[in-house]
Amino acid sequence: MDFSLTDDQLILAGSIGRFIDAEYDFESRQQITVGDEGFSREMWATFAELGITAVPFAEEDGGLDGGPIELMLIMEQLGRGLVVEPYLANIVLAGGALRRAASSGQREKWLTPIIAGELHAALAFAEPQARYDIRNVATHAGAEGGGYVLRGSKTMILNGGAANMIIVPARTSGDTADEDGITLFIVPADARGVEISPYPTVDALQAADIDFNDVTVDESAVLGDVDKGFATLQAVIDEATLAISAEAVGIMQTMHEKTVEYSKNRSQFGVPIATFQALQHRMVDTMIACEQSRSLLYWSVMLSAANDPEARHSISALKYQVGTAGIEVAREAVQLHGGMGVTWELDIAHYFKRMTAIDAMFGNADFHLDRYIDTAPTS
Amino acid sequence: MNIDFTEEEIRFQTEVREFLAGHYSEDIRSKRDEGIALTKDDMVRWQKVLYERGWFAVNWPVEHGGTGWTPLQKYIFARELAAVNAPPLIAFGVSMVAPIIYTYGNEAQKQRFLPDILASNVWWCQGYSEPGSGSDLASLKTRADRDGDHYVVNGTKTWTTLGQHADWIFCLVRTSTDVARRQEGISFLLIDMKTEGVTVRPIITIEGEHEVNEIHLEDVRVPVENLVGEEGKGWTYGKVLLQHERTNIAGVAVSQYRIDRLREKSRQSIHGAAPLSEDRNFVRKLAAIEVELKALEYTELRTLASVAVGKAPGPESSLLKIRGTEVQQAIDALMMEAAGYYALPYVPAQYALDFPDDDRIGFGAETSTSLRYFNNRKASIYGGSNEIQKNIIAKHVLGL
Numbered sequence: 207m208d209f210s211l212t213d214d215q216l217i218l219a220g221s222i223g224r225f226i227d228a229e230y231d232f233e234s235r236q237q238i239t240v241g242d243e244g245f246s247r248e249m250w251a252t253f254a255e256l257g258i259t260a261v262p263f264a265e266e267d268g269g270l271d272g273g274p275i276e277l278m279l280i281m282e283q284l285g286r287g288l289v290v291e292p293y294l295a296n297i298v299l300a301g302g303a304l305r306r307a308a309s310s311g312q313r314e315k316w317l318t319p320i321i322a323g324e325l326h327a328a329l330a331f332a333e334p335q336a337r338y339d340i341r342n343v344a345t346h347a348g349a350e351g352g353g354y355v356l357r358g359s360k361t362m363i364l365n366g367g368a369a370n371m372i373i374v375p376a377r378t379s380g381d382t383a384d385e386d387g388i389t390l391f392i393v394p395a396d397a398r399g400v401e402i403s404p405y406p407t408v409d410a411l412q413a414a415d416i417d418f419n420d421v422t423v424d425e426s427a428v429l430g431d432v433d434k435g436f437a438t439l440q441a442v443i444d445e446a447t448l449a450i451s452a453e454a455v456g457i458m459q460t461m462h463e464k465t466v467e468y469s470k471n472r473s474q475f476g477v478p479i480a481t482f483q484a485l486q487h488r489m490v491d492t493m494i495a496c497e498q499s500r501s502l503l504y505w506s507v508m509l510s511a512a513n514d515p516e517a518r519h520s521i522s523a524l525k526y527q528v529g530t531a532g533i534e535v536a537r538e539a540v541q542l543h544g545g546m547g548v549t550w551e552l553d554i555a556h557y558f559k560r561m562t563a564i565d566a567m568f569g570n571a572d573f574h575l576d577r578y579i580d581t582a583p584t585s
Numbered sequence: 586m587n588i589d590f591t592e593e594e595i596r597f598q599t600e601v602r603e604f605l606a607g608h609y610s611e612d613i614r615s616k617r618d619e620g621i622a623l624t625k626d627d628m629v630r631w632q633k634v635l636y637e638r639g640w641f642a643v644n645w646p647v648e649h650g651g652t653g654w655t656p657l658q659k660y661i662f663a664r665e666l667a668a669v670n671a672p673p674l675i676a677f678g679v680s681m682v683a684p685i686i687y688t689y690g691n692e693a694q695k696q697r698f699l700p701d702i703l704a705s706n707v708w709w710c711q712g713y714s715e716p717g718s719g720s721d722l723a724s725l726k727t728r729a730d731r732d733g734d735h736y737v738v739n740g741t742k743t744w745t746t747l748g749q750h751a752d753w754i755f756c757l758v759r760t761s762t763d764v765a766r767r768q769e770g771i772s773f774l775l776i777d778m779k780t781e782g783v784t785v786r787p788i789i790t791i792e793g794e795h796e797v798n799e800i801h802l803e804d805v806r807v808p809v810e811n812l813v814g815e816e817g818k819g820w821t822y823g824k825v826l827l828q829h830e831r832t833n834i835a836g837v838a839v840s841q842y843r844i845d846r847l848r849e850k851s852r853q854s855i856h857g858a859a860p861l862s863e864d865r866n867f868v869r870k871l872a873a874i875e876v877e878l879k880a881l882e883y884t885e886l887r888t889l890a891s892v893a894v895g896k897a898p899g900p901e902s903s904l905l906k907i908r909g910t911e912v913q914q915a916i917d918a919l920m921m922e923a924a925g926y927y928a929l930p931y932v933p934a935q936y937a938l939d940f941p942d943d944d945r946i947g948f949g950a951e952t953s954t955s956l957r958y959f960n961n962r963k964a965s966i967y968g969g970s971n972e973i974q975k976n977i978i979a980k981h982v983l984g985l
């Protein structure tokens with residue numbers, strides 16, 4: 207076992223970190239969020255120039271051959287910077303599905319421009335009745351005249367408003383909650399019958415609810431094998447869960463450090479509030495929470511990098527940790543900042559909201575503790 | 586010990602129910618039920634309805650327009666109001682400044698201020714906190730210097746809740762620095778917000794709403810007759826008031842209402858999904874919060890019973906503030922969990938009655954759940970943070 211990073215990995219983490227520090231301070235981030243689209247296309251183009259968008263893809267697809275470790279390093283920094291550009295949606299979700307299942311023609315048509323930062327994409331992983339269960343797919347795709355007709359509703363589609371293309375899990379056979387019978391379709395956002403209702407989310411990201419009203423696609427829209435889309439979907443959502451957990455660890459660490467710093471600078475009763483033992487112990491607890499979460503993150507990332515079958519189990523452990531200890535760190539950070547902690551003006555509030563959204567995304571703490579139990583290796 | 590209501594209490598309960606059934610207006614109710622913010626006019630209108638029935642200033646002495654109710658009647662009243670989801674009363678006038686005025690003010694002040702508070706004609710806000718003085722309130726720096734028959738006030742008050750609507754502000758100000766204890770230099774002053782030199786700047790809170798303000802006071806001339814009680818005694822008065830604030834802050838009845846609603850909602854199927862009431866994790870969490878709340882309800886009733894036999898609400902009220910706000914925040918968090926992804930859209934425009942239903946993201950009031958959750962992180966911070974409440978109990982109850 208080895209926790210050390212390679213030189214290349216250190217360079218990657220360092221360069222993104224420096225980029226965030228120099229170009230993505232909180233003020234700039236806030237400016238971006240109030241713009242028309244809620245994120246910056248210019249910034250996204252810069253991400254592509256820096257090669258960040260290429261990291262998780264194979265060299266033959268024009269990528270940099272990165273794996274879970276590189277993804278973790280990127281996401282932690284994006285968390286620290288509260289980055290709103292759609293990295294998760296474009297690269298981890300849509301890109302992740304294409305990387306795993308696309309034909310060479312589909313790669314060329316869709317993946318290449320996504321990596322280049324020229325095309326926006328989304329993966330419609332959630333349905334209104336499904337809560338966090340990704341196998342619960344009621345959207346129906348009926349075979350018709352050599353193609354398919356899609357009908358159904360998806361919700362909370364990250365980047366759904368800006369997306370030129372949406373990857374849509376739809377049911378080609380079986381019952382609503384079956385794993386078998388789900389097929390992934392590539393649907394252009396401007397296809398007839400696609401009705402997109404975009405909205406911002408509490409963490410200043412952009413999402414959409416999308417109705418598919420008898421949307422016709424031809425056979426070339428099928429991503430992977432008919433009826434066998436679930437395995438891809440699950441692998442992508444697992445990786446995305448790992449990714450946002452890494453983001454969460456970056457946020458937790460930042461909130462903890464900012465709180466310690468604030469406590470040294472804020473004086474009440476003639477002394478820095480950091481001198482109150484009641485608060486010292488609280489900050490010790492948040493430090494412990496950060497360390498414990500980072501440990502689970504590394505465990506999980508190493509299992510994922512090794513393609514270990516226990517990876518899924520560990521990702522649920524991690525997501526549970528982020529949804530409990532992580533939320534506690536966020537609440538403590540707000541509390542210890544006093545009134546300042548609940549102002550829009552201060553970054554702490556926005557980290558808090560991002561942590562809240564991360565907890566709900568891809569299953570909350572309860573959901574993942576259950577899945578942790580269900581995926582336990584039989585000994 | 587006996588848990589039953591007396592016949593008289595039951596009669597009272599019926600009377601309150603009948604009144605609410607007839608007088609709680611439909612438009613305010615529907616806004617409340619859909620999570621839409623009330624306007625100033627809505628709040629004032631509702632308070633006037635209670636005033637006209639003689640039920641607005643529940644805690645005041647009868648001679649000033651109070652009810653003379655027993656603690657249990659007040660408890661029943663609060664419970665019935667919560668049960669119909671009636672708006673919370675704006676406390677600054679009726680529960681905060683008025684008790685100071687009728688306890689420590691002179692006759693002229695009572696006559697001048699109390700009737701308008703009772704009738705909700707005048708809106709008050711609370712000017713205690715300052716940028717440098719939050720938990721350590723006694724360090725406040727806003728100065729009131731005597732100049733003939735005026736005080737000249739300079740300083741900055743902050744976190745002033747709903748100050749944007751206020752006609753008057755009650756302030757703790759420093760009238761002397763030449764004292765043995767810094768608390769002794771603090772006085773209680775009433776300031777007309779229209780006076781020259783008062784400026785109100787909004788502070789936007791975490792959820793994106795304008796609820797609090799920063800108020801600058803620059804050479805504000807305040808007639809000395811607006812001083813309440815004695816110069817230099819403001820701290821003592823303010824402390825009494827804070828303890829009143831802390832009993833109100835537990836919010837037991839409202840929390841029970843919200844638990845009941847959440848339970849009801851958890852039995853419904855959302856878009857055909859399995860109801861949350863079938864999820865044992867969720868049911869257990871809801872039950873655990875309810876147990877804590879039940880304990881708090883009886884702690885509050887015990888406190889009220891001791892107030893009834895003549896004890897003022899003491900430092901024990903800190904307990905109600907701590908647990909009350911913890912329970913509120915736990916309910917907020919569970920509501921978030923119940924809403925799932927639907928807690929995440931941020932579309933402030935849809936919290937308006939005229940927003941077309943078809944364009945609404947999510948369903949019901951789910952998307953306002955997160956606004957409340959974020960906003961209510963304040964509950965453990967304001968009114969004396971929960972850490973400060975624990976310090977108070979440690980010092981004054983445990984004698985540490």
Ligand SMILES: Cc1cc2nc3c(=O)[nH]c(=O)nc-3n(C[C@H](O)[C@H](O)[C@H](O)COP(=O)(O)OP(=O)(O)OC[C@H]3O[C@@H](n4cnc5c(N)ncnc54)[C@H](O)[C@@H]3O)c2cc1C
Binds near residue numbers: 484543711743966
């Ligand atoms: C939404 C909102 C509305 C408000 N409305 C009003 C209003 O209308 N009028 C008004 O006057 N004020 C109002 N307040 C102010 C409120 O009373 C203060 O925010 C509160 O007293 C805390 O002060 P602070 O924010 O300066 O935090 P600080 O005092 O700086 O505290 C920071 C942290 O340190 C902790 N701490 C401080 N001292 C100690 C200690 N000795 N031991 C242990 N921990 C300690 C605190 O608990 C907190 O966690 C409001 C605040 C908010 C957030």
